[in-house]
Amino acid sequence: MDIKATERKWQLRWEKAKLHQFDEKSDKPKYYVLEMFSYPSGAKLHIGHWYNYGPADSYARYKRMKGYNVFQPMGFDAFGLPAENYAIKTGVHPKDSTEKNIETMEKQLRAMGAMFDWSAEVKTCEEDYYKWTQWMFLQLYKKGLAYRKEAPVNWCPSCQTVLANEQVVNGACERCSSPVVRKDLTQWFFKITEYAEELLSGLDGLDWPEKTKNMQRNWIGKSTGCEIDFTAESGDNIRVYTTRCDTVYGVTYVVLAPEHPLARKLTTPEHLAEVEAYIDSAAHANEIDRLSATREKTGVFTGSYAVNPVNGRRIPVYLADYVLASYGTGAVMAVPAHDERDFAFATKYGLPIEKVIECPSGETVLPYCEDGIMVGSVQFDGLIGQEARDSVSAYIYKLGKGGKKVNYRLRDWLVSRQRYWGAPIPVVHCPKCGVVPVPEKDLPVKLPYDVEFRPDGKSPLAKHEKFMNTTCPNCGGAAMRDPDTLDTFVCSSWYYLRYADPDNDRAPFSREAADKLLPVDTYVGGAEHACMHLLYARFFTKALRDMGYLDFDEPFKRLVHQGVILGPDGNRMSKSHGNIVSPDDYVEQYGADAFRLYLMFGFSYTEGGPWNDDGIKAIAKFMERVEKLVLKIDGYKKPKEQERYGAEEKALDYARNFAIGRVSRDMEAFSFNTAIARLMELTGALAKYEALPEKNIALMKETAKDLVLLIAPCAPHFAEELWEEIGDGDFVVEHDYPVEDPAKLVLDEKEYAVQVNSKIVTRTMIANGLSNEEIEAFARELPEVKARMEGKTVKKCVVVPGRLVNLIVG
């Protein structure tokens, strides 16, 4: 088979027949298969793209042959830093490089033979897309889910931009690894925390990898505790949050975050200088230092005292940067006896340590941080754990000093970027009216082409006067645009919705189109998005639902992560490791089908692993073998009227139906390597049968057809080419997938493992349909069994039908 000619031929024919477009009129059930769209980078498709899109496309094809009306779109996540960085380096405009890259990638994706519905293609950098991204922003703003606030943000001095929490890795920029510093800026946020509880509880019903769900649970970080008011002597109220209110009688001081609003107010004049110095150094400490858990605790006494509401005890108020301003109330009660951090701090600063929890078993070694028996706590003495906490929090509530409280670690999503290559934020800053959203009719706020993107700490757009100077939609006076653009994760939070209605120019999508095609039935993509894209997209879906634009709660019903293909040396493929393997040479030599088959066969799909190409020749050989065999069988004369159907035929029929059942099951489960293995077995069985002197030609032809149909999703061009020879004239991908015939899987006899005292002594064929007693009797008569039974009796017999018989003798 001329591989290249075959691939071209079928790609053209598929395109001409518009075979991969979603069929609006079909009455088959819809099935939405989605792969995470890709960033249009300059390089060609790498192995990761092939590994994600190839097998996932085979899954889509499988679903189609199983009778679904499959929708599988593709597009480009086209805004983002790399294009801008490339522009800074080379002077090529991000728009130009991005468009060129998209063109190349589209071509390559078509060459893969994937059945993407290109009529629904989405490119996030195009006006008719980002117009609606801006629209999304406005809806969230209207709903009170987008707000602006001055906040300490993660600032990358090298990229000259603010980073989301998720883009900071170990205190360094995810992209360039420069240390991240803190800086105060007025920024836009999305109130994702408003949905924290639903984002958490919604995970339970999703068919997602447990690992990913767990990561999101962790990220959301729900904690149930208690808020307690400590009254300062100044009269100010210091509210703290704790998960261990059962230790409240052991509080020996209170700690505020340096950024706490009361920090300065509570400081007495003689401590002011020291406190100011501490607050200042905390503000300038970079994130690496501050986030390091092993770092020695630092803090400073404010000079004031507060009162513990449960026992009236007077305790000092400290500032320390081990308390985070952004979590809970920004203040904690310190119980050094039962918290490691408080213990370390109290030890360093000579503060009292008082035990109020007793270890239920053995000696109590401080700090003791587990649940235990309350002591020294008046009426609560003797209570343990959750019961203790419930009682104490109820008491605090009764005192009017706080009560039960749920907190989440999840922070609001910072979406402002001081960058050029993104969707402009559609608001105007008016000296009279303040922040004014751009009216929807004026969207899109167009991203100008002629900008200076060299970074100098200002947003590139801020330097573009024509863009910046505008009039206030409210009062008509002179006003300025917002110079920032939106995080690209905003663009990718709703693209799966736009696919459903890509040409709509009156709305991002119609509700009918979205409700018809969504949610996505199976979503395939990398695990690295667990706490970013996948969380943001869920948030968008829920927010849009609450605004009445959608009628479902979750965007992605089933999620599958492909593994990562590493370099041959076991490291991540990267230029710096010099271990990048290009798919091109393989595709050139063996063809797209063989390469796709090998990716499916050589790895466990969700695991991935180091690249090695040892098996790719074997795959090419396998395809050749199938081709020769199928064509040879096709060449046999039409069958005679009555053909033999004996033991060999039964065996072939068994192999055929076994393969059908197992391949179907494996495809459904993304267990592609075993699916291909079963196809190899069937090929072997068919070849063995074909070599017999006498054979049932009709059965052989049917089996060959099934073989081609079973392979079709995995090697699409190859299968079309064979199907053209042996099939019924239609496209193979439009044909129904074979269905197993259970009757053909019932054999007259099965091989049993025969065990004596759980050790295998022999294997034997035993006829189907015998009772357990009959099987036992049969087994007892076997010579291998008899030899081991002399002078002994059978005490017990375990029969696993069709598998084994175990005689316990003694």
Added chain:
RNA sequence: GCCGCUGUGGCGGAAUCGGCAGACGCCUCAGACUUAAAAUCUGAUACCCGAAAGGGUGUACCGGUUCAAAUCCGGUCAGCGGCACCA
């Protein structure tokens, strides 16, 4: 430190519910075809002892439950991923 995952031949990896460990493939070896090689085909291929028949040991390690454990339970070790002062 916390949460999660993984550990199976020389290699990639299989093994619904606990039921014949090592499917399928690579590598290697032997044989057939060939003057020869390549290609192709056939067979062998977990490890140890043994010429063989056969016997023994094996799913990171230690222990437990069970007629039966790669699979379940407890502990240990190693690797990977995530979170990381969240009170």
